[in-house]
Amino acid sequence: MKVLVIVRQVPDSTTNIKIRPDKQDIDRAGVKMVVNPFDEFAIEQAVQLREKRQDVTGVTALIVGPAAAGEALRTALAVGCDDGLHLQDPAFDALDELQLAALIATVVKGGGYDLILIGKQEIDLDSGQLGPALAELLDLPHVGAVVKFELAADGKSFVARRRIEGAEEVVQVNLPALVTADKGLCEMRYPSLPNLMKAKKKPVKVMKAADVPGWPAIAGHLGGTKLHTFQPPPERPPGKLLDGEPDQAAKELVRLLREEAKVI
Amino acid sequence: MATSLESSPTMTNDILIFAEQRNDKLHPAALQIVTPAKALAAKTGGQVVACVIGDTVDAAVGAIDRAGVQAIVTVRDAALANYSALRYRTALAAVIAKRQPRVVLLPATFMGRDLAPRVAARTQAGLATDVVELKIGEDGALDVRRPVYNGKAFCHVAFPKDRLAIASVRPNTFPAASGPGGAPRENLPYAATPGDERINIQEVARAGGEIKDVTEADVIVSGGRALKNEDNFRLLFELAKELDAAVGASRAACDAGYQPHSRQVGLTGKTVTPVLYIACGISGAIQHLAGMRGSKVIVAINTDKEAPIFKLADYGIVGDLFKVVPALTAEVRRLKG
Ligand SMILES: Cc1cc2nc3c(=O)[nH]c(=O)nc-3n(C[C@H](O)[C@H](O)[C@H](O)COP(=O)(O)OP(=O)(O)OC[C@H]3O[C@@H](n4cnc5c(N)ncnc54)[C@H](O)[C@@H]3O)c2cc1C
Numbered sequence: 350m351k352v353l354v355i356v357r358q359v360p361d362s363t364t365n366i367k368i369r370p371d372k373q374d375i376d377r378a379g380v381k382m383v384v385n386p387f388d389e390f391a392i393e394q395a396v397q398l399r400e401k402r403q404d405v406t407g408v409t410a411l412i413v414g415p416a417a418a419g420e421a422l423r424t425a426l427a428v429g430c431d432d433g434l435h436l437q438d439p440a441f442d443a444l445d446e447l448q449l450a451a452l453i454a455t456v457v458k459g460g461g462y463d464l465i466l467i468g469k470q471e472i473d474l475d476s477g478q479l480g481p482a483l484a485e486l487l488d489l490p491h492v493g494a495v496v497k498f499e500l501a502a503d504g505k506s507f508v509a510r511r512r513i514e515g516a517e518e519v520v521q522v523n524l525p526a527l528v529t530a531d532k533g534l535c536e537m538r539y540p541s542l543p544n545l546m547k548a549k550k551k552p553v554k555v556m557k558a559a560d561v562p563g564w565p566a567i568a569g570h571l572g573g574t575k576l577h578t579f580q581p582p583p584e585r586p587p588g589k590l591l592d593g594e595p596d597q598a599a600k601e602l603v604r605l606l607r608e609e610a611k612v613i
Numbered sequence: 614m615a616t617s618l619e620s621s622p623t624m625t626n627d628i629l630i631f632a633e634q635r636n637d638k639l640h641p642a643a644l645q646i647v648t649p650a651k652a653l654a655a656k657t658g659g660q661v662v663a664c665v666i667g668d669t670v671d672a673a674v675g676a677i678d679r680a681g682v683q684a685i686v687t688v689r690d691a692a693l694a695n696y697s698a699l700r701y702r703t704a705l706a707a708v709i710a711k712r713q714p715r716v717v718l719l720p721a722t723f724m725g726r727d728l729a730p731r732v733a734a735r736t737q738a739g740l741a742t743d744v745v746e747l748k749i750g751e752d753g754a755l756d757v758r759r760p761v762y763n764g765k766a767f768c769h770v771a772f773p774k775d776r777l778a779i780a781s782v783r784p785n786t787f788p789a790a791s792g793p794g795g796a797p798r799e800n801l802p803y804a805a806t807p808g809d810e811r812i813n814i815q816e817v818a819r820a821g822g823e824i825k826d827v828t829e830a831d832v833i834v835s836g837g838r839a840l841k842n843e844d845n846f847r848l849l850f851e852l853a854k855e856l857d858a859a860v861g862a863s864r865a866a867c868d869a870g871y872q873p874h875s876r877q878v879g880l881t882g883k884t885v886t887p888v889l890y891i892a893c894g895i896s897g898a899i900q901h902l903a904g905m906r907g908s909k910v911i912v913a914i915n916t917d918k919e920a921p922i923f924k925l926a927d928y929g930i931v932g933d934l935f936k937v938v939p940a941l942t943a944e945v946r947r948l949k950g
């Protein structure tokens with residue numbers, strides 16, 4: 350059984366977001382890039398399957414991005430993925446999520462992957478489109494926002510628990526399939542220094558636009574949204590601090606919530 | 614004045630909304646997305662058409678009718694009783710093929726966010742997630758605004774002109790729509806795509822029993838590490854009961870086992886946009902704010918007046934939650950009589 354993990358590189362969650370003067374993007378200078386936290390859960394799940402199961406014969410990590418994104422790929426390899434696939438071409442920078450899904454679908458089609466794992470969403474654009482869209486384009490079933498994953502003993506199907514509003518769904522799906530990982534699935538181990546060194550020797554295949562069959566037509570027939578006019582969030586008016594004894598402060602707060610904010 | 618936007622020969626000027634239901638209960642966000650749909654339709658000169666997918670959906674259809682939509686298309690089938698990404702994408706794509714809308718809106722709920730990308734890929738549309746503002750731009754194409762970088766910025770998304778535009782709309786952003794009702798109804802058969810049966814739902818388990826989920830509640834009482842143990846969360850549940858609220862928690866509280874991860878609010882937890890968010894003993898780490906900064910009114914209760922949560926809060930009490938929270942509960946209870 351072959352497993353594919355899709356990895357994305359995003360600004361660290363503590364990044365102070367500054368908007369470029371032309372407002373067409375954020376200012377990326379000096380921004381620390383990390384593996385997307387939801388993709389970390391997917392990587393760890395894939396590696397655990399590789400370690401525990403004889404029938405899982407390989408885990409490939411795929412990333413789309415500039416040369417610097419190779420660092421995220423190396424983290425995935427250091428955690429235990431076997432090899433990497435790096436789609437690296439300036440032409441890929443302008444793709445929206447659906448077009449990225451079309452690109453990835455073209456590259457992995459026929460690759461014999463039985464299970465594709467990816468984080469539920471990216472923490473930069475928070476769109477969550479790539480997983481389900483990729484599944485659609487590969488004609489695979491997908492299970493989104495999975496918090497528990499169990500592969501059947503025969504390796505032909507799995508049972509997953511997924512989060513929905515106020516409830517959890519238990520879903521059984523035959524492979525091949527795509528799963529998007531949510532918090533709770535598993536925490537990614539810290540890659541040790543020796544493993545980071547070893548990861549440098551693991552094979553990473555780089556693909557350019559010219560290596561992608563059907564490029565650029567494959568991305569031309571769907572998506573095509575463009576981000577523009579970035580803005581800081583609206584300023585919140587300064588808050589009111591309530592003093593006094595707990596009883597008094599509580600009374601005053603309830604009064605303000607009823608009479609001023611009108612929310613209770 | 615209606616702007617003529619015909620681009621594809623078959624595309625209408627209609628706005629289709631996905632009226633999400635479970636167990637014949639319409640999701641409140643479905644009524645909310647009719648509001649921007651009406652505004653867009655006024656501009657395009659088209660109609661607002663609602664789509665209801667499920668098995669027994671009479672109550673949901675009645676509820677969306679009272680939002681003042683102009684037509685209702687149902688796809689009813691026993692196979693659609695539970696949400697399945699594959700079956701629902703087939704059904705929604707069939708409605709889109711039949712009605713040829715210009716724009717499709719879904720609520721940005723678990724279901725809407727799961728379904729929209731599949732449908733967009735299938736119908737070769739453009740898609741934006743979790744939008745908070747929508748307009749038809751000068752070129753006649755949809756242009757939306759949405760939060761990015763966990764609410765630390767906003768951006769606009771411009772759609773290509775000649776393609777179906779799909780957007781999921783952030784819950785609690787627009788008021789629920791209402792209208793006269795009596796919209797004409799049409800039912801389309803569910804024509805399964807081969808392979809639609811590949812997702813087999815075995816069980817839908819309500820988490821937390823009677824207690825509301827944070828993503829469904831208008832009011833959330835949330836607790837952090839300061840609660841010290843699971844037992845103390847009882848104080849928050851008591852206040853939540855008086856306010857008909859859900860109980861949330863920080864990651865520190867969930868990681869420590871005080872509450873299940875299903876209640877975690879934040880970057881790696883749930884994103885919530887309630888009318889009122891009461892943070893008790895939560896410092897306000899950037900990853901926590903990521904999940905709740907879209908709340909309309911924020912209250913913070915914290916012993917440390919330097920806690921970052923106070924920078925975001927509309928109302929703050931510098932004090933011990935173990936004293937303040939019971940006092941709040943008592944005061945709300947007293948006023949309710
Ligand atoms: C990749 C990543 C993802 C993350 N995702 C999330 C996420 O989804 N959600 C999340 O919440 N966090 C997340 N975190 C963790 C986050 O950084 C913080 O560690 C966490 O939010 C802290 O939780 P807390 O506020 O409960 O605890 P603390 O930061 O310890 O704050 C406790 C607060 O309680 C106050 N206090 C103590 N006693 C009392 C009292 N008696 N009365 C009133 N106040 C009192 C203290 O003054 C303090 O401000 C994430 C971190 C990372 C790196």
Ligand SMILES: Nc1ncnc2c1ncn2[C@@H]1O[C@H](COP(=O)(O)O)[C@@H](O)[C@H]1O
Nearest residue numbers: 362363863864865866868869898899900
């Ligand atoms: N801003 C941050 N950046 C990196 N790691 C963090 C950050 N905040 C918390 N952590 C770590 O995340 C883990 C969980 O943190 P907490 O939620 O505070 O219990 C701990 O190992 C923290 O040290």
